[in-house]
Amino acid sequence: MSGLLPIRDVVEGALAPQGLHYRGVARFAHGVGGPLLRDGQAARAVVLIGNIGGSLWPAFSAWHAGQGSGACADPLDHWSKQLIENLATKTGATAYFPSDPPYQPFQRWAMSAEGLRASPLGILIHPKFGLWHGYRGALGFAEDISEPEKTPISMPRHPCDDCAGRPCLAACPVGAITADGFDLTACRKFLASEPGREGCMGKGCLARAACPAGEGFRYPEDQLRFHMEALVPPPD
Ligand code: B12
Ligand code: SF4
Ligand code: SF4
Incomplete structure (x- = not known):
């Protein structure tokens, strides 16, 4: 011990x-x-x-x-x-x-x-x-x-319970974040596209970034990019 x-x-x-x-x-x-x-x-x-x-x-x-x-x-x-x-x-x-x-x-x-x-x-x-x-x-x-x-x-209090407008739900360009769960296929397809490479791949998940909670704890840009690259599997 x-x-x-x-x-x-x-x-x-x-x-x-x-x-x-x-x-x-x-x-x-x-x-x-x-x-x-x-x-x-x-x-x-x-x-x-x-x-x-x-x-x-x-x-x-x-x-x-x-x-x-x-x-x-x-x-x-x-x-x-x-x-x-x-x-x-x-x-x-x-x-x-x-x-x-x-x-x-x-x-x-x-x-x-x-x-x-x-x-x-x-x-x-x-x-x-x-x-x-x-x-x-x-x-x-x-x-x-x-x-x-x-x-x-x-x-x-759960931060999401007091969150006016729930901006994370609207921020994803392909609607992959819903009240019913996360659509990984839609997310990965977008990440592989030109706008996805310029947007979420470079700057991090837009839905996560839209959340107002924990403002002072956001990851630095390099770390965001690193995690996004890990989310996309290498091509077959
Ligand atoms: C498989 C997995 C994924 C799969 C999800 C598949 C699925 N539908 O479950 C994919 C590849 C999509 C994924 C994505 C991400 N993940 Co993930 N993932 C895991 C992993 C390795 C296993 C999950 C699991 O099956 N656990 C086994 C079950 C039995 O455990 P459990 O605690 O009872 O189950 C919980 C989860 O399954 C969860 N859950 C259900 N559906 C989903 C969907 C998503 C997207 C996530 C994240 C969780 C989740 O609900 C259960 C809680 O009761 C965990 C690590 C781990 N060992 O838990 C990380 C983990 C959950 N992921 C994590 C993270 C951060 C992410 C990403 C943000 C990565 C990123 N880009 O930075 C993304 C989120 C998507 C986004 N919007 O960007 C973190 C979450 C930390 C936290 N604060 O909660 C974990 C804990 C890893 C870590 N090292 O900390 N992930
Ligand atoms: S924006 Fe943040 S606090 Fe609001 S519902 Fe989404 S995850 Fe919860
Ligand atoms: S990474 Fe981009 S496409 Fe995937 S869930 Fe986040 S905002 Fe949506």
Whole structure:
């Protein structure tokens, strides 16, 4: 386990210099519903680790630039894994990563850990960071983690409930964001077109950009472009 320090301090001490942050704990009473640990037991606690706004971009982009032509296909995943696996080894935890199949329910864990809810875009909206945050990994533990903030942080009002006009719904040029869900085919088709390349591919998803929540946490342009490129699969 993490020794005497609270897990929040352990995560922040090891990873905050890289722009990765503690994002709460999802708990599973008697392991029910928890992911499997390396030894086959079910986890009783999962600590989420992620970015807040553009927090990871300076450290990640400096590392990425230093990789030169030896860069791998999924550099952000690779970079996050190195850092988080290292912390898992030090704390005796099992590490999980959002892009590794079978997909672990990161969003469900985040809802439980931080009381977040989904936005019409499918991504979770945070009362402070808006749509500008994500998850880079998680650490699973066999024991419950008694932290001062044991009760999940409750979100008094969901930002979308108070959002006049819901501008995200109208901002997508091809109507891919609807109250019923996200139309990935329509989105990807547009991204491959000339206006899509000039618009969303270069500047980021227009629907996400239209959201007024978390204004001060918007990703820098380079990071937006990086995530958009990752959303479009390479041509066959
Ligand atoms: C597959 C996937 C996608 C698919 C969605 C397919 C689908 N309809 O589910 C595609 C490729 C479309 C996608 C797109 C994006 N994704 Co995505 N995606 C995932 C991934 C790898 C797995 C989702 C899953 O199946 N989970 C398994 C189930 C069992 O977990 P769950 O928590 O119970 O399920 C939740 C999701 O399925 C969610 N959901 C349902 N429909 C949709 C649709 C979309 C678009 C999203 C994002 C979620 C979503 O609802 C469930 C919550 O109860 C997750 C990482 C993860 N492991 O969760 C990231 C994840 C959900 N994606 C994320 C992001 C940020 C995006 C993008 C914004 C990427 C970008 N361009 O920057 C886009 C959003 C689209 C847009 N408008 O730009 C983040 C969300 C962070 C947050 N704040 O909530 C995650 C958590 C990855 C991360 N590293 O943080 N994504
Ligand atoms: S624009 Fe409004 S409805 Fe859309 S995600 Fe942002 S707060 Fe929610
Ligand atoms: S990336 Fe562009 S096309 Fe895709 S959902 Fe966002 S606004 Fe719509």
